[in-house]
Amino acid sequence: MKAQGKAIKYGDNVDTDVIIPARYLNTSDPAELASHCMEDLDKEFLKKVDKGDIMVGGKNFGCGSSREHAPIAIKASGISCVIAETFARIFFRNSINIGLPIIECLEASKDISDGDNVEIDFETGIIINKTKGKTYTGVPFPQFMQEIISADGLISYIKKQF
Amino acid sequence: MGMTMTQKILADHAGLDQVVPGQLIKAKLDMVLGNDITAPVAVKEFRKIGINNVFDINKIAIVPDHFTPNKDIKSAEQAKLIKEFAREMGIVNYFEVGRVGVEHALLPEKGLVVPGDVVIGADSHTCTYGALGAFSTGIGSTDMAAGMATGEAWFKIPEAIKFVLRGKPGKWVSGKDVILHIIGLIGVDGALYKSMEFVGDGLHNLSMDDRFSMANMAIEAGAKNGIFEVDDKTLEYVREHSTKEYKVYKADSDAVYVKTYEIDLSELKPTVAFPHLPENTRTIDKVGNVKIDQVIIGSCTNGRIEDMRVAAEILKGRKVHEDVRCIVIPATQKIWKQSMEEGLFDIFVDAGAAVSTPTCGPCLGGHMGILAKGERAVATTNRNFVGRMGDPESEVYLASPAIAAASAVAGRIASPEEI
Numbered sequence A: 001m002k003a004q005g006k007a008i009k010y011g012d013n014v015d016t017d018v019i020i021p022a023r024y025l026n027t028s029d030p031a032e033l034a035s036h037c038m039e040d041l042d043k044e045f046l047k048k049v050d051k052g053d054i055m056v057g058g059k060n061f062g063c064g065s066s067r068e069h070a071p072i073a074i075k076a077s078g079i080s081c082v083i084a085e086t087f088a089r090i091f092f093r094n095s096i097n098i099g100l101p102i103i104e105c106l107e108a109s110k111d112i113s114d115g116d117n118v119e120i121d122f123e124t125g126i127i128i129n130k131t132k133g134k135t136y137t138g139v140p141f142p143q144f145m146q147e148i149i150s151a152d153g154l155i156s157y158i159k160k161q162f
Numbered sequence B: 001m002g003m004t005m006t007q008k009i010l011a012d013h014a015g016l017d018q019v020v021p022g023q024l025i026k027a028k029l030d031m032v033l034g035n036d037i038t039a040p041v042a043v044k045e046f047r048k049i050g051i052n053n054v055f056d057i058n059k060i061a062i063v064p065d066h067f068t069p070n071k072d073i074k075s076a077e078q079a080k081l082i083k084e085f086a087r088e089m090g091i092v093n094y095f096e097v098g099r100v101g102v103e104h105a106l107l108p109e110k111g112l113v114v115p116g117d118v119v120i121g122a123d124s125h126t127c128t129y130g131a132l133g134a135f136s137t138g139i140g141s142t143d144m145a146a147g148m149a150t151g152e153a154w155f156k157i158p159e160a161i162k163f164v165l166r167g168k169p170g171k172w173v174s175g176k177d178v179i180l181h182i183i184g185l186i187g188v189d190g191a192l193y194k195s196m197e198f199v200g201d202g203l204h205n206l207s208m209d210d211r212f213s214m215a216n217m218a219i220e221a222g223a224k225n226g227i228f229e230v231d232d233k234t235l236e237y238v239r240e241h242s243t244k245e246y247k248v249y250k251a252d253s254d255a256v257y258v259k260t261y262e263i264d265l266s267e268l269k270p271t272v273a274f275p276h277l278p279e280n281t282r283t284i285d286k287v288g289n290v291k292i293d294q295v296i297i298g299s300c301t302n303g304r305i306e307d308m309r310v311a312a313e314i315l316k317g318r319k320v321h322e323d324v325r326c327i328v329i330p331a332t333q334k335i336w337k338q339s340m341e342e343g344l345f346d347i348f349v350d351a352g353a354a355v356s357t358p359t360c361g362p363c364l365g366g367h368m369g370i371l372a373k374g375e376r377a378v379a380t381t382n383r384n385f386v387g388r389m390g391d392p393e394s395e396v397y398l399a400s401p402a403i404a405a406a407s408a409v410a411g412r413i414a415s416p417e418e419i
Ligand code: SF4
Pocket: B066, B102, B103, B104, B123, B125, B299, B300, B301, B359, B360, B363, B364, B381, B382
């Protein structure tokens, strides 16, 4: 599985309150959530984002609340993958469980600029920055998580147990 | 290789003698929690599995506490959805308004979590129950759905950081100040993916309410869980609140910690976290003149009875500053009633503060005290991210109930000694 698109870049500690503010959590509809995605951090996000784009963050991406609405909003906004130096652990879990591809890579997180054209191979963890002509190696998922992802999320994975 | 408290609990719940950091395991769950924001998503996911029963009707708690009493029609729909699910499944621990409280104050009070338990909750502050010597951690709605179906969850065995607490904190230094100090020290990702384990003879000088407020904020350092060594105070609390069987886990003497911090509680000062991260801490003597518009005393961090008592001690015979709204929110019905019986509400109301029914309310910018653009609040809550309590240009300063109450009187961030 691969993702390709332009990078939309943010800094460290992008928290779930800016990804999707609590005032919009009285719904769980993905499209509605996406319509407020990132608005407290970047009012232009929805104008900028095209289907397939790649979000790039720094350290501790997705820190804060356990709201699954955060990765759901990002995924529904059209983002195909999030790259960060590190992810907050609940966000990490939630993304895998709902099928939003994410990848940790210090070098890519630092080097990719806003607007760069980026391609990611999830199986190998290889990230190619086509604009800068550079390649970075991210951390591919452990086998167990790949199984969840290839089952199309935790629920389908669990379904097989019953 | 020796194991930490957390590793031992997880190993036991996975049916293993030994685990090592990084190992993926499946653990049996003693409690699965969700609230009115996360449970509706979990219910939708649960339905997709296509089964008609939850794994155990006694081991699930559904707590509509965030937007309740329902603040608008959409919230009411969400609350209704989870109530119907709880009834349909026969879930015992569903709490309607009038019996509900802020989840992380409610579950220990109801005796639903005891030492040695493994608990997951679709709420990041589920780590609160580490105060009881349980392994508890926040997860998302899909994990909650899977947990309700199977009674199991997958975990990666975490490494741990040890905090050895010594000495006795000063008069106005509470568990909140200790944890804010620690987060200031290690940063909001200082314990990312790791356990924070609290031990040492200083524990005796921290009440259970102090410990709940500390374990509560482990997530603000990025931790997977925070856990306290079980002592006499823990066991006394458990005996008072629960009839569930418990098990005490102690770390092995040769357990491996990636880092150890020694903290002398007697050296700490009241601490405030400035916007917009819990790690932006300053001791009270270094805050300068910060004028405020609102004070919130409540939440799963500091809405317990001791918090109410400290706030009342400071507000007694004083008035809330004329430019300040002070809102007091006891975290559960029991705490509410106890506060009323102890006469604390007379003190709050005479001081010009408002008292609310239990709810998360303003803590997450839900309702009951939202900030306008440019407004500032001192809150006893746990997060001060951009827009957390209202407008993206408002500000939240995190502090203990003592500092919050003193600030309400002073109209600026202040210590009880200044008023
Ligand atoms: S009081 Fe605040 S932090 Fe605690 S559960 Fe409620 S919203 Fe979350």
